[in-house]
Amino acid sequence: MEISPGTDRWQSLDFGPPPSDLAEPDSSVLLNYGPDERIAVITLNRPNADNAITTEMGARLTEVLETIAVQTAVRVVILTGAGDRAFSVGSDLRQRHNMTKEDWLRQRQDFDRTLYTLRQLRKPIFAAVNGIAYGGGSELAQSTDFIIASENATFGQPEAMIGLAAGGGSPALLPRLLPPGKALQMLLTGDPITAQEAHRLGMVNEIHPQPQLMDAATRIAEKIASNSPTAAQAVKRAVQLGEGQPLEQAIAIMMESHWRSAVHPDRVEGISAFNENRDPTFRDSDY
Secondary structure, three states: OOOOOOOHHHHOOOOOOOOOOOOOOOOOEEEEEOOOOOEEEEEEOOHHHOOOEOHHHHHHHHHHHHHHHOOOOOOEEEEEEOOOOEEEOOEOHHHHOOOOHHHHHHHHHHHHHHHHHHHHOOOOEEEEEOOEEEOHHHHHHHOOOEEEEEOOOEEEOOHHHHOOOOOOOHHHHHHHHOOHHHHHHHHHHOOOEEHHHHHHOOOOOEEEOHHHHHHHHHHHHHHHHHOOHHHHHHHHHHHHHHOOOOHHHHHHHHHHHHHHHHOOHHHHHHHHHHHOOOOOOOOOOOO
């Protein structure tokens, strides 16, 4: 990506700041459920502003995540963006323009809480990235368990271009999703990568035409939701806590999660259903 002085620098990122006269939606983050409430869909809902994240939007997202965390019926969560242009372009730079240092730090603390709440969610959660995912938007996607994307999706960390070191998790998360050298190149240059390159390098699990993305996300979510939520949460925890640990330590963490599921009624139900050639009826998670 060639960057020239002036406005071309921002045009090269393929997005511009949202107009200042746009009406705000009634809710900047939407929460919807599937018919049996086993699947929750969180939608970042400022499409006319490329789903740029304001202080209020971050607080609303935290509230939604905390709500889902205690709803035992919810087994899997999809995170996506409204509209057909962007998942999210990250923090709303228009809102930040006149912030004092104290306002900035307070917002940073609020955003840290949002991202921490997302990363700590016990339920499986994945991102359906339907367009541009830059800055904090890319970091939201990286903070989920895995990513699927539309064919027009792009991922970028342009913070260095505006004088910031990325602070929403990408310096820690991106080298786990991409080859470390490629991750560092993105963080240092601000150059985005396409969905196709992200898929080739292992950051994105699947690519779909944009009109079909949410159908694909729903199929994945339904498959996860049909399994034991206790087992799904246990294996997620084992993967998260075991990552980066010495092998035997990771195995010990895995076994703790395994035994928790082994003594759960879902294990009895799952084996019975297999032997009786029927679909299992798993209990909602109780932890």
